[in-house]
Amino acid sequence: MPRRVRVPELPFRRWFTYREVTDFLRALAASRPGLCRLDSLGQSREGREVWALTATDFGSGAAEDRPAYLIHGNIHAGELAGTHAALHTARRLLTDRAGLDLLKRVAFHIVPRLNPDGAEFVVTTSGRVRSRTDRSERMPNTLYQEDVDGDGLILSMRQAHPDGTFAADPEDRRLLVRRRAGAKGPFYRVFPEGMIHAWDGGDRIRVEGRGFDWNRNWSCDWRPEPEQHGAGDFPFSEVEMRHFAEFIHRRPNLFGVLGYHTGPAAVLRPPSTGALSDLDAGDDRTMEALARIGAKETGFPVVPVIRYHRAQDRDINLRGHFHNFGYQHLGLFVFEFELGTIADSAGISTEEQFAISSEEGHEAQMRRVLRWWDRQRPRDPLFRAWKRFDHPQMGRVEVGGLLFRHQANQTVRALSRIAQGTYRFTLAHAGQHPQVALEEVQAEAVGGSVVRVRARVANRGTLPTHVSNRGRSLSRVRPVRVEFHPARGATLLSTEGHVEVGHLAGETGSRMLEWFVSAPKRGGDVCENRVMGGAGGPVRRIVRREA
Numbered sequence: 001m002p003r004r005v006r007v008p009e010l011p012f013r014r015w016f017t018y019r020e021v022t023d024f025l026r027a028l029a030a031s032r033p034g035l036c037r038l039d040s041l042g043q044s045r046e047g048r049e050v051w052a053l054t055a056t057d058f059g060s061g062a063a064e065d066r067p068a069y070l071i072h073g074n075i076h077a078g079e080l081a082g083t084h085a086a087l088h089t090a091r092r093l094l095t096d097r098a099g100l101d102l103l104k105r106v107a108f109h110i111v112p113r114l115n116p117d118g119a120e121f122v123v124t125t126s127g128r129v130r131s132r133t134d135r136s137e138r139m140p141n142t143l144y145q146e147d148v149d150g151d152g153l154i155l156s157m158r159q160a161h162p163d164g165t166f167a168a169d170p171e172d173r174r175l176l177v178r179r180r181a182g183a184k185g186p187f188y189r190v191f192p193e194g195m196i197h198a199w200d201g202g203d204r205i206r207v208e209g210r211g212f213d214w215n216r217n218w219s220c221d222w223r224p225e226p227e228q229h230g231a232g233d234f235p236f237s238e239v240e241m242r243h244f245a246e247f248i249h250r251r252p253n254l255f256g257v258l259g260y261h262t263g264p265a266a267v268l269r270p271p272s273t274g275a276l277s278d279l280d281a282g283d284d285r286t287m288e289a290l291a292r293i294g295a296k297e298t299g300f301p302v303v304p305v306i307r308y309h310r311a312q313d314r315d316i317n318l319r320g321h322f323h324n325f326g327y328q329h330l331g332l333f334v335f336e337f338e339l340g341t342i343a344d345s346a347g348i349s350t351e352e353q354f355a356i357s358s359e360e361g362h363e364a365q366m367r368r369v370l371r372w373w374d375r376q377r378p379r380d381p382l383f384r385a386w387k388r389f390d391h392p393q394m395g396r397v398e399v400g401g402l403l404f405r406h407q408a409n410q411t412v413r414a415l416s417r418i419a420q421g422t423y424r425f426t427l428a429h430a431g432q433h434p435q436v437a438l439e440e441v442q443a444e445a446v447g448g449s450v451v452r453v454r455a456r457v458a459n460r461g462t463l464p465t466h467v468s469n470r471g472r473s474l475s476r477v478r479p480v481r482v483e484f485h486p487a488r489g490a491t492l493l494s495t496e497g498h499v500e501v502g503h504l505a506g507e508t509g510s511r512m513l514e515w516f517v518s519a520p521k522r523g524g525d526v527c528e529n530r531v532m533g534g535a536g537g538p539v540r541r542i543v544r545r546e547a
């Protein structure tokens with residue numbers, strides 16, 4: 001017998017580079033080849049693989065024949081914790097009793113790093129990017145981020161300037177605060193560390209090219225810029241998102257999607273535009289009940305995307321956002337975990353973060369974060385001291401400030417606890433999968449060569465085969481049908497072989513079916529029944545005549 005290979009440990013020490021993500025996924029797939037396989041959705045813009053791990057018990061069935069649950073992380077470059085949380089779930093599914101049990105019924109597709117290029121930029125340099133910036137066509141007088149002083153990091157540059165909009169914080173000299181009327185200098189203008197393309201030497205300096213936010217590039221409610229910042233040129237115009245959309249639309253068996261982000265901690269649920277009343281009332285209740293499981297398991301509040309904003313602001317409309325796509329276009333219950341940022345690790349709640357209504361409030365929060373960070377004494381500091389540097393273009397500047405890769409995420413240690421909760425939520429949500437079965441299958445001789453075949457097609461899962469009420473109305477999720485394929489030598493006597501059953505409710509949805517067949521051979525095959533459509537997975541069953 002081959003030696004059992006150990007499932008690799010997932011260290012919670014630092015965020016992973018592309019190489020480390022790749023190595024971990026390969027080691028995972030190699031350790032349990034009967035339970036998971038590693039594929040690529042395709043290549044990123046810069047030629048990295050967008051990995052997709054499929055986890056299911058291949059020994060008892062194929063992934064396409066099971067209801068499927070999709071997890072994605074790190075669509076936003078700086079949200080590295082999402083990759084780690086997704087990898088944690090992948091590992092637990094392969095090692096826990098509850099996970100292994102679920103793999104017998106459900107296929108998981110896990111895309112831990114949807115944006116490998118952007119994430120690599122952040123994890124290796126600590127530079128700042130949402131999903132992507134356009135660097136292919138460089139504009140004059142525009143600063144592009146770069147490690148100019150050669151210390152391996154992209155930090156901030158501050159330069160004394162009479163019109164500078166920042167000043168050193170009198171309470172914590174490390175921080176920069178907004179210049180206020182009557183304040184004493186020196187005043188600074190502040191840029192990311194970088195070089196200015198085709199600079200004319202003047203004061204007007206723009207920062208970076210056009211920004212793209214891939215969570216505004218989904219097809220539902222998509223709007224072009226400037227109506228929706230970061231939208232891209234058209235739905236799925238970004239190659240990684242296009243790969244992902246094709247992957248999703250090839251899988252009618254999907255019944256749930258979970259995305260990982262980092263922002264003030266929350267369990268996000270639809271809608272991302274409009275009002276809660278735009279959703280089917282029954283779907284709204286189911287969605288809320290599922291989200292509350294996420295809240296219970298993580299301690300995060302449940303927030304509809306439209307309300308994920310500061311207390312004093314009006315509800316937001318995010319166009320081309322994942323939530324409306326997942327619910328309106330796929331008909332699924334979809335969620336996102338906002339895993340928190342460094343402010344959450346410092347003990348500042350989502351409610352407190354969203355209550356901040358002024359620059360002063362934001363500055364006070366940053367002081368609190370830095371004081372807390374100082375007490376942690378971590379080896380990789382959140383703040384780098386300002387250091388004098390002779391910039392090849394700008395002359396004397398100081399380089400330093402906060403590290404974006406730490407600011408944008410909770411500490412890795414805090415995530416190790418949170419990821420347990422998001423995993424338990426995943427088990428609970430995925431555990432509600434629809435489950436189609438053929439029951440009470442009989443082939444009974446009723447005289448001569450005539451056989452009566454009976455079977456009950458049933459959904460014994462929790463969710464209906466159309467998943468949501470919205471899903472019932474979409475062509476994507478096809479109604480359940482039972483196909484009748486006669487065996488060699490057998491002839492259908494009933495007027496109808498294939499039966500359109502329609503969708504089946506959860507748990508008790510079933511229908512008894514009956515066919516009369518001429519099948520002369522005793523003990524031989526009569527027919528094969530195939531249950532197709534719905535999200536409960538296809539089922540195939542060969543029916544034999546009793547000897």
Ligand SMILES: [Zn+2]
Nearest residue numbers: 076079261262
């Ligand atoms: Zn995000």
